[in-house]
Amino acid sequence: MSQSNRITGGQIDRTKTLRFTFDGIPYQGHPGDTLASALLANGVRLMGRSFKYHRPRGPISSGSEEPNAIVELRTGGRQEPNTRATVAELFDGLTANSQNRWPSLRFDAMGINDKLSTFFAAGFYYKTFMWPKSFWEKLYEPIIRRAAGLGSVTREEDPDDYDKGFLHCDLLIIGAGPTGLMAALTAGRAGKRVILADEDFRMGGRLNAETYAIGNTPGADWAAAMVAELATMPNLRLMTRTTVIGAFDHGIYGAVERVSDHLPTPAKGKPRQVLWRIYAGKAILAGGATERPIAFENNDRPGIMMAGALRAYANRWGVAVGQRVAVFTNNDDGIRTALDLKAKGVDVVAVIDSRQGGDLLPGVRHLQGAEVIDTSGKLGLSSITVRQTNGRSETIAVDALGVSGGWNPNVNIHSHHRSRPVYDASIAAFVPGPEGPPGLLVAGAAAGHMSTHAALKTGRDAAIAALDLGSAPDLPQAEDAPVRVSPLWYVHHGKGRAWVDQQNDVTVKDVKLAKQENFTSVEHLKRYTTLGMATDQGKTSNVIGLAIMAELTGRSIPETGTTIYRPPYTPVAMGALAGRSRGKEFKPFRLTPSHHWAKEQGAIFVEVGNWLRTQWVPKAGETEWRQSVDREVLATRKSVGICDVTTLGKIDIQGTDAGAFLDKVYANTFSTLAVGKCRYGLMLREDGIVFDDGTTARMGENEYVMTTTTANAVTVFRHLEFCRQCLWPEMDVQLISTTEAWAQFSVAGPNARKLLQKIVDQDISDAAFPYMGAGNITVCGGLRARLFRISFSGELAYEIAVPTRYGDSLLREMLARGAEFDPIVYGTEALGVMRIEKGHVAGGELNGQSTALNMGLGKMVSKKKDSIGMVLSQREGMVQDNGYRLVGVKPVNPQAKLTAGSHFLEKGAAPVAANDGGWLTSKVYSPHLGCDIALGYLKGGDKKIGQRMRIVNLLAGLDTEVEIISPQMFDPEGERLRG
């Protein structure tokens, strides 16, 4: 029997044995064990090292408040740092390793810090490491950074999946101890939709750890029976292994369910954890209370733990933490601990009770008015030194010490809306304040009601109050002992270090130093000493720390106040918060109608928002992207090219005021547009900056189709709805997006018409379908379609649209029927080349910082009508003569390369901000001009056409002489597009 500390009883399944390792050493445990209970059963007390001084540490608790027994679980991509051994459920094959130690847990070289600790007092680093100046980043900080941190992160991808979900209920009950179970029974029997969530894998809370009876039944059995009854109610959802992490606005709670953490690996397809968003009509916080230590010298040795943890290990897990045990207490819990352990056959050698008077505990050495003032033992407790009332000190050999300084209600979630807890002197602890999250009630120990009876009663009453219930179940009999606690925060005797925050190594002396240096606000105390900032967020340390500060400053505890708790209640895996949105599934894909065709061709795709657009379509033998793009451009300008432009936003605008509405939202006029025609529209924001552009066609008297840029499709639609509903609510305008309803292709080039005529059923000769014409047509023998004669490339061009399902087929049909014209399909790169050759603005120019005037489109802003942005576009700073103007740029030496983002400088000017003339917004290689060309915003650029300047890219060390030219670099007269 390797489990030398295993005693009888407990809620573990002794019929099955689980094998696990800790630091490579094999051990055995049972189902129902946590890693900590199993290690303790095997006589292992040393489980970790502290953050700063690398002090040897063992668990002080049996729950999620644990600051010390923090380990790395599993290996490889599943390596999980900073896992609390006290809540890690044992499974067969579990691998755990200690962390923050070198070379081993027992012999940690960094333990030297402990010897030097006097130099490492709170905040010492703020006062030194400043000389010489350069040494901080080169020497001091790297050493500090290497030494800091707890567990280590694997660099491998987490192989497990995470999921999210949404739940709805009338009542969410947080915690399934006696309070939560009674609340659930009350609400469940009333037929309400209830969610009962508990972070433990076994419901029952402290009932599983105590020996109290409820009625005639042992508490743990009562809890099990209660859970069994609740499980039969269809209106109740029992969620074990589920931690409610936060209370958010309006009754929304976050909860993390650990679906697979108790398994070696998740079952195929199943998530490791699920983040639930719970919409709760009401909620009851029944999260119980956390026992708090007392600070005394060397109170951190493995073997020293909370008295309630000693009971829990004995009663729930059948583990005697030590063979000779003492208890140090300031309240009746210490007494109870001694009795429980004695009943289990453990040798309780003394109860050190800081209180005076009262009954003496029979059969145990009960030292009243006494304190533990020191302990010894190298890697675990071997003895304690006790100071009695008469001042005499005595050393007692023990291997475990239970400490109880009273219980802190778990108010955390109640303060997530920044409600401050209030001090209740009767239990020497903070209880929830008056203004918590609306709809959240607190019951049981979380509200400061510490007896089992009070837990059951307040749990029931909270359910009645929350749901306004008429009837309720009877309360079973249960103990109703009063809280008898006499506050003792720290032992004043002793010169050594008494630990307040065990993980962060904050001592009573550190608190005193903070006081001495005037860091007396609780927030200053926290920030200066790091008290309460460890992975346990001060669950066992905060109250002691502030109570000590209160004493030092002569203020009361309420005057001193407390810091507040923030979500999450316990730390949450990043994976759970992200759910499935990672890797390729970070955002959904949007595929164009020609996607499948393009994929067959081996096209290269580019992300444009969530769209995948064809960037270029390589042909056999093309080894470099420019070959493909140049070919696409040349072929289009020579004959005909086709481009999928479905991603452009399309908005159907109808109503008798549609034209007037467009006049408001566009800077130029649309109400005068003839039916069957389209027009380029410029849309401003109210601040006069260009928002978006596109062509809008009048398809009928009261019907327009607006086109937006791909990037702004959603925001333009939102803006139009704002204008329609909020600014001009009496206009008769209806809007609907048709972006995805139509597959739309640009067909451009001298042979565009000839090709299209083979598709379109109607006559589209120049006379029948002139430049800027638009209309409903049919294609391929009767399929409804739309045709717009518009051009972004400067060529004779059309955009043709069919219902999306026919898009793929239309493209193939155009390529097949137009084969005689050698049509090519071009992607966004070639599209960019052709639009820049023509000086059309797009993303680089529509940067949210530029006006119509900057773009050379100032005349488009009509002053004859009110439109969004018209007035503010005329502000003095935006109409300066020497402001930025859009220009074309080409290098003087045609071989020279340009880079978008390069800045303009006059010849001979130093590259400093005062000489900065502007920048290149977009750059391409123009196969027609045989050189790089670019668009740019140049100060006073309209007056600099024909001049020579320099373009510099200081990031790449480039300095190039260029000629400033008109943005219309190709076919400036526009003869081709009217062809």
Add this chain to the structure above:
Amino acid sequence: MRYSGFRVIAEALTGHKGWKPVWRDPTPQAEYDYIIIGGGGHGLATAYYLAKEFKQSRIAVLEKGYLGGGNVGRNTTIIRSNYLLDGNEPFYEFSLKLWEGLEQDFNYNAMVSQRGIINLIHTDAQRDAATRRGNAMIMHGADARLLSRDEVRQMYPWLNFDNARFPIKGALMQPRGGTVRHDAVAWGYARGADQRGVDLIQNCEVTGMRIENGRIKGVETTRGYIGAKKVGVAVAGSSSKVMAHAGMRLPIESHVLQAFVSEGLKPLIDGVMTFGAGHFYVSQSDKGGLVFGGDIDGYNSYAQRGNLPVIEDVAEGGMALMPAIGRVRLLRTWGGIMDMSMDGSPFIDKTHVEGLYFNGGWCYGGFKATPASGWCFAHLMAKDEPHKTATAYRLDRFRKGLMIDEKGQGAQPNLH
């Protein structure tokens, strides 16, 4: 008391009995030459530089809570000067230079650490914008480098390079960017100001302003009336509330920005990184926690707490970029009130009330600005003219159409 390694050793050997209070707790005087409202980073820095650089005296800082309790105590500690626009870049570069000499200047180790910041690039358009920005930075005397995908991969090989929805194509790096121990900044300035005779008055909330004939006379506080010749307001998220005492409406909205820290981890990330395809930025503190954040929640709020959707959004960005952090645990979230301005840029300006000065609108860029903001505000208050790096931060710039809109989002504060 001067701090030094020697001092630390000497104190350690004598039981730390000699350490003195880092600041006094003075009783407010009846009148001061200068009152700074707001004992956060900017207010404390202003007082410090007023005393130290501009040789002014009779200065008080009034703080409604505790010193350093505003956004200087709840930010993600990043410093950088990688701005684009002329109105901003000289100012932030000035600030970065002040950071570089700060600790020696105020004899307090705020752990200014220039381990570099990279902004990841995922599209050609982002590379073009990064090129424009990098050039602007260099022209203003700052440092910038454009990294290739391979160079980024060398720095952080475990980022998502192979299965990313939006592949990493490179990064704009500012090697001089980095982080600072934020609380220590407040304490260092507070200590330096206190040593120069500035009265730092905590738990003193301003409840009104006394203005006569268009001139400030003093302020009403929860600790009584205090007279002043000049009053400077540097109250971050409370700007609208405080300036309302002077009858002013501001081009500012208050929004909540959440920030996050993970449990302590052994070194993973050396510098600062921002994800260009999602809302996520991250660094690792000297204590080992990953400190990260993302977008503001997006609605007006003074609640200093946020909601789940943004927490999830930020985590999604983090996991998309760093698939190895799935099992790293988020330890704590918190929210601060951001003075979101109408163009994303701040104000350091006089007001229509003579002797009343305003400093605010820092959005979520206020921490990195702390030294220059204090210096320039002190300059403005002492000399009644703006510092040369802060001439654009005027309240009337929207009237004139001189916005400093780095993001190009227009007059919508929650988008900056």
Add this chain to the structure above:
Amino acid sequence: MASLMALTALGRREPTTVTHGPLTITERTDIALASVAARKGRVADVVAAAQSAGVPLPGPVTYQAGAPYSGFWVAPEMWFVEAPFATHELIADLLKSALGDAASVTEQTDAWVAFDLAADDLAPVLERLCNVDVRAVPDGHATRTVMEHLGVYLIKQGRGAARVYGPRSSAQSLLHAIETAAHSVW
């Protein structure tokens, strides 16, 4: 009619059916869809005309089945109307002539991908996908919601039947999300 061949939203010739455990996901390509919006002040006219034409225009968050037309509410004074694609491919024209100038009608058939979900109980999978309280809402509940970053319309037809309209261009992503949720549950 025309010689062009249709592709489904998932890019295939024939609609896709996927099963996992108790769940069946069926891509529906046989539904024609159009939006109907009342012109300003013309709601009564639209409703009256719709009634006589047999076009159901139900109240908010409601789907009303009918033959050949079914409809559901999408926005104030706006509905989506379904009909069999085989007979009503020109649904917009048909509705325009039925409703006259009181309504603005727009074809929406190919703006969306439609998936029908079937299982004994869809709640376990739907609660992983969206925040609709599917256990509580009545049959015929039709609402816009979000699934894995995608805006969709969810129509509950029964405990074990629902229709999801998602953006057509993201049909694959939406199907993948539903399938993955199903694997997670079953």
Add this chain to the structure above:
Amino acid sequence: MIIHHPILGPRDAQEFVYLGDASLIDRPDGMTAGVEEFHDYLYQRTNPAGEHQELWYHEQGDRSWLVVTRNTVTHEITKVELARDVARARGRTK
């Protein structure tokens, strides 16, 4: 947060897009108002710590713009109206 949509009932605020102060409804007429009025309209905010009327757009819903009365300190929502109704009540026409 949950916004009680006047037509659709309680909806997660995540479905909405936030714009800002509901005074953005009160746009001046560009044919009569000048820069000064537009400046005040577009840029100046009361930004109260307390009750705030603000515009939310139900983008992942019915596309209604709503005027939500919400306390910026507690986040409590006390009133939700269709922005179109509010705009009409404020006298906005075509």
